[in-house]
Amino acid sequence: MTDLITIANDHLTAQINPLGAELTSLKDAAGRELMTNADPAYWTGHAPILFPVVGRPYRDTIRIDGTEYPMKQHGFARRMVFAVSEQQPGSVAFTLEATPETRAVYPFDFCLTVTFALVDATLSVDVAITNPAAQPLPASFGFHPAFAWPLPYGEDRADHRIVFSADEPDALRMIADDGTIAEGERPSPLEGRTLRLRDDLFAKDALVWDTVRSDSVTYGAETGPQLRIDFPDTPMLGLWTKPGAAYVCVEPWHGIADPEGYTGEFRDKPGVFEVAPGAAKRIALRVTLMA
Numbered sequence: 001m002t003d004l005i006t007i008a009n010d011h012l013t014a015q016i017n018p019l020g021a022e023l024t025s026l027k028d029a030a031g032r033e034l035m036t037n038a039d040p041a042y043w044t045g046h047a048p049i050l051f052p053v054v055g056r057p058y059r060d061t062i063r064i065d066g067t068e069y070p071m072k073q074h075g076f077a078r079r080m081v082f083a084v085s086e087q088q089p090g091s092v093a094f095t096l097e098a099t100p101e102t103r104a105v106y107p108f109d110f111c112l113t114v115t116f117a118l119v120d121a122t123l124s125v126d127v128a129i130t131n132p133a134a135q136p137l138p139a140s141f142g143f144h145p146a147f148a149w150p151l152p153y154g155e156d157r158a159d160h161r162i163v164f165s166a167d168e169p170d171a172l173r174m175i176a177d178d179g180t181i182a183e184g185e186r187p188s189p190l191e192g193r194t195l196r197l198r199d200d201l202f203a204k205d206a207l208v209w210d211t212v213r214s215d216s217v218t219y220g221a222e223t224g225p226q227l228r229i230d231f232p233d234t235p236m237l238g239l240w241t242k243p244g245a246a247y248v249c250v251e252p253w254h255g256i257a258d259p260e261g262y263t264g265e266f267r268d269k270p271g272v273f274e275v276a277p278g279a280a281k282r283i284a285l286r287v288t289l290m291a
Helices: none
Strands: 005-008 012-017 022-028 061-064 067-070 083-088 091-097 111-119 122-130 137-139 146-148 160-164 172-175 181-186 194-196 207-209 216-221 226-230 236-240 247-254 273-275 280-290
Touching (some): 005 083, 022 122, 160 247, 216 247
Antiparallel strands (some): 005 012, 083 091, 111 122, 122 280, 137 273, 146 247, 160 194, 160 216, 172 207, 216 226, 226 280, 236 247
């Protein structure tokens, strides 16, 4: 059991678990919880970091230069303890580097740094994926925060919605029974730019945009405080809950589950990026409480 690390200012208090560098609590100035209650009847996660894959690889296997490696859904970072590399009252940075354990399933050196900081009513999460090696580093990365549904401001659960910052004319992807991406498309449930949340939307798993045009969404009831989630660096988006649960996940991704039956190289699948030798890939998330 790892001790949670707390950062705070006059507007927000955040707690992060070094196990997975996972945000586990985000409270407003009155101490009201904005994150999931992690009810074990539904899901005990809070906001796992997804690395080096997003979603489920076909048969839980990836292929690097023709060699197969076992890889579980959403990767291994969420199950590993990060080192605290820097800490101040309003910010903390966590670092995970390659180990013999990671190289056995992902044969690369890497340094993954996740920095949490509070500025006024915004929590920023800044990720740097650094490649210290001499060959390109293929990877995917995703955020998976679960926000309270309903938010703790007295509005009905049925009145909550997600509003996109841009028009989203494209259909959604479908999820196969094994968690990979099926062929075919799913009609968009948006009304204009608005998704009115209801449990039946998630009866067949997540809503998946493999090309999202928005770089932010606003979540909450039409009246009362809302959350704005900014994701300027991620071209894909998932929304997910389990029907009846007291959370909804807003998941900006740079990566996606394997296409159903995919047996190609990891570096060639949709959403995978490469980090050049000596370079870093930076991906940001912002969560702002708009009172």
